């Protein structure tokens with residue numbers, strides 16, 4: 001069944017100071033506090049820098065994100081000797097709870113998308129981690145001049161979008177040629193007699209639907225395949241004390257070597273040899289969980305090179321970007337009960353989507369999302385320029401008297417050299433088959449896991465987790 005699309009669903013996505021405030025940029029400044037046990041009962045016990053201990057295992061796992069941890073946990077529970085090798089000085093990968101503003105804030109994933117039947121829900125229960133449900137209908141929409149839109153005005157935009165989307169969906173079913181989702185929208189829109197104002201509002205809506213959830217704009221998404229993924233039912237929930245409680249729980253007792261960047265992997269009938277910035281590791285088998293962005297950059301050398309089918313899947317699929325700007329204020333100046341704040345600004349996709357964190361953590365924190373091309377554009381600006389852009393928008397909505405933030409955090413996932421983007425999507429002429437090709441093992445020695453190997457649930461924590469469990473099942 002086709003998904004219901006609602007722009008207020010933007011929360012499904014992401015999965016959302018002064019210049020002297022704390023600035024933390026993904027991948028540029030690592031977070032030494034991340035492995036602190038503060039607020040957490042759960043703590044991995046065998047995490048060490050890579051220069052210690054034995055360098056041989058039955059299975060090497062490359063990457064200590066959720067997929068690598070899930071694979072390791074599953075294998076270790078079956079009595080298999082595993083070492084996880086991780087380039088960062090922390091575990092979690094694209095799950096990254098930062099506490100530099102004095103409260104836990106997730107710079108990567110925030111939500112369990114759909115708690116019903118979701119394996120991450122089970123982990124949250126197992127580790128006794130608190131969650132809070134998101135209410136996507138609990139939001140306000142402001143027009144470009146800061147005026148709050150009425151429900152009926154917003155419903156008009158939703159209805160317009162839905163009527164256009166119905167035709168686009170039909171096109172998706174009927175067409176024999178793939179093209180971009182944007183081209184399909186353009187074809188339908190050009191057959192309508194829309195006013196400039198209707199167009200402006202429609203574009204705002206369309207951009208939000210795709211760029212936040214997929215990290216890509218409609219012109220970067222395949223009409224045929226962009227929404228081929230599956231979903232779990234039930235609410236979406238966040239973790240007031242951070243998503244890393246889940247990765248820390250999984251990592252408990254695992255042998256994890258931090259600070260070891262893999263540069264080359266040689267594999268064959270005799271096993272594998274993995275060369276890292278901290279020396280060589282040997283094993284019978286290896287599981288590669290690098291993000292698609294890292295594989296696309298081809299910074300890690302495979303010997304022999306990856307088979308054509310896998311390499312062409314890597315080339316066809318794409319990585320998108322979703323970035324977050326957190327602002328912590330001295331006090332709340334907005335309506336503290338709402339969750340989503342949407343702004344239909346002059347520029348589509350710019351400072352449009354905000355989240356109020358008071359309902360989640362009871363702290364005066366706002367977060368803005370930017371996805372797709374806008375996300376990449378913002379990454380080029382300085383921290384000061386970004387904070388100034390945020391404040392300019394907030395002043396349009398809430399007036400000139402609002403205070404400057406006490407602190408901010410800005411992510412730049414596109415520039416992160418161990419991710420090169422936030423998550424994968426399917427551009428024109430790629431397909432769900434490419435996710436399957438990425439998962440496919442090579443010679444029963446070289447195995448793959450990670451969100452971009454999950455055909456059903458790409459771009460999610462649960463997809464990455466399930467791929468880790470599945471690959472471990474294959475090996476065990």
Ligand SMILES: Cc1cc2nc3c(=O)[nH]c(=O)nc-3n(C[C@H](O)[C@H](O)[C@H](O)COP(=O)(O)OP(=O)(O)OC[C@H]3O[C@@H](n4cnc5c(N)ncnc54)[C@H](O)[C@@H]3O)c2cc1C
Pocket residue numbers: 012013014015062063064065066067068085086087088091092093094095107108109110111112113260261262263289290291294300322323324413418419421422423449450451452458459460461462464
């Ligand atoms: C901003 C943002 C918001 C998101 N929101 C949500 C959400 O709300 N809900 C949701 O379900 N999902 C969300 N996601 C997606 C989710 O975070 C990812 O799908 C998931 O965490 C990916 O896990 P993984 O194990 O596949 O990859 P990763 O977590 O990226 O793990 C791979 C690991 O490999 C390491 N590595 C890379 N290169 C090397 C190398 N050469 N040598 C050694 N190690 C290396 C990396 O450092 C990393 O730790 C979001 C992601 C982002 C970025």
